[in-house]
Amino acid sequence: MTETAFxxxxxxxxxxxxxxxxxxxEELSGGRLRLGSGTVYGTLTxxxxxxxxxxxxxxxRKTVYEVAEPGKEVMRxxxxxxxxxxxxxxxxxEEFQ
Structure with a gap:
């Protein structure tokens, strides 16, 4: 799974x-990961x-997304x-110090 999808x-x-x-x-990653709308909507599709x-x-009338049970299984x-x-x-x- 890609970091974006995760x-x-x-x-x-x-x-x-x-x-x-x-x-x-962005909040979860402390600002490290800033996703573009094209990336997000492509992944959501x-x-x-x-x-x-x-x-x-x-x-x-906004499109709202929610994780389904198969998505929960994938995340587990x-x-x-x-x-x-x-x-x-x-x-x-320690071996890499």
Whole structure:
């Protein structure tokens, strides 16, 4: 999973529209990751086609995105993978000092 896709799904712990996702990702990453709208909407379109997110319009007619159960399953697997990477990196960190 790309870092962009990871952070987009991570942002969808509650329903958000595209701009809300962009701002939330920026906040989560401490400003390190600033996603462009084309990147976000392209990724959201792919995630929607893959069934990872659901799409609906809110009362203000904005398109709102929410993580679907398959997206939650993907995130659980990715979080497990990242935890393994962190454990292995921490165990080997001294060798690179």
């Amino acid at each position: 952070y987009i799904l991570l942002s969808l712990t509650k329903p958000r529209h595209g701009y809300g996702i962009i701002k939330h990702v 792919k995630m929607s086609k893959d069934g990872l997110i659901t799409v609906f319009a809110d009362e203000e 697997a990715e979080i497990g993978r990242l935890k393994e990477l962190h454990r292995n990196a921490a165990a080997s960190e």
